[in-house]
Amino acid sequence: MGHWWESNVAEPGKLPLLLALFAFILTFLITRSITRMIRAGKGPFRNVTPGGVHVHHVVPGVILTIVGGFAAIAGGRHGFGTGLAAVLFGVGAGLVLDEFALILHLADVYWTDQGRQSVEVVVLTAAVVGLMLVGFLPFGVNDLSSDEQQDRATVAITVGLNFFIVLIALLKGKTRLAVIGVLVPFLALFGAVRLARPGSPWAKRAYRRRPRARAKSRVRAYRHDKRWDRLSRRFQDLVAGFPER
Structure with missing residues (x-):
């Protein structure tokens, strides 16, 4: 400690x-x-x-x-x-x-x-x-060695690549993963490689002519929200009180 x-x-x-x-x-x-x-x-x-x-x-x-x-x-x-x-x-x-x-x-x-x-x-x-x-730096710079941190080109490439990954996750509607992914790039990468959420800018453009991808995106979002929204709402009610109905 x-x-x-x-x-x-x-x-x-x-x-x-x-x-x-x-x-x-x-x-x-x-x-x-x-x-x-x-x-x-x-x-x-x-x-x-x-x-x-x-x-x-x-x-x-x-x-x-x-x-x-x-x-x-x-x-x-x-x-x-x-x-x-x-x-x-x-x-x-x-x-x-x-x-x-x-x-x-x-x-x-x-x-x-x-x-x-x-x-x-x-x-x-x-x-x-x-x-x-606890020591995390934006865009994974803390993962570089001291020699790599002194190399400006390495730092610039690392920051640029991780920023691109965060941007993709954000465009796919994975806001939470994108924000935390600024400090933990793996989480942003996880959000960037998975299907976009329905209604996100990425889904509207990339899935416009891909009905199977649109359907799969909606099903996956429904299952995710059904699994986690209930726990999230219980936590929010515990902390913030029950909303008006």
Whole structure:
């Protein structure tokens, strides 16, 4: 544990990233708990409505993100001020992404099925930051040896190839695999070689004259969603509360 801390956190100056991640996750969980209490009419918490205007928590979230972000840029990788800036940024990001669906739809969809997108984005963000924390670099650069990293051509080819794979996975509608695949290229490759999801840009163009491929894509997507959506919805309900029906 001590060696991991020194090599992955302390020495590369990732303590601010760790603090931001903890603040981000903790803020999201606390915010969801408070909003669920407000929804149920329990506890001392109430919506903030000065002058009859409902002030969503994304507003203080944006302010904290801006303050923490600029303060972190102005500081270095070490010191109390940098750590405090990282915490402020993590808190702000947690408040903002908790209402990601509201920003996306420009409507108060917090307690609807569309509001589940906020939970998905938060989980995905935490996973990506966690991978960065344990040493993963974008587009698989961490898999190169020290000699290869000094060769600019090797690095450029590696980044370009992995970026191309991530782009294919994204065009095939494998958004989660594409995002995480930026740090773990194998996952992006897995998404790139499999059939595209129906309705994705790749499927619309490549399967236009291939009815068998379209049918197989729909069947595979149906089976995948039937298998995993139920577990995903249970997790989201556990964390975020049941949406309005």
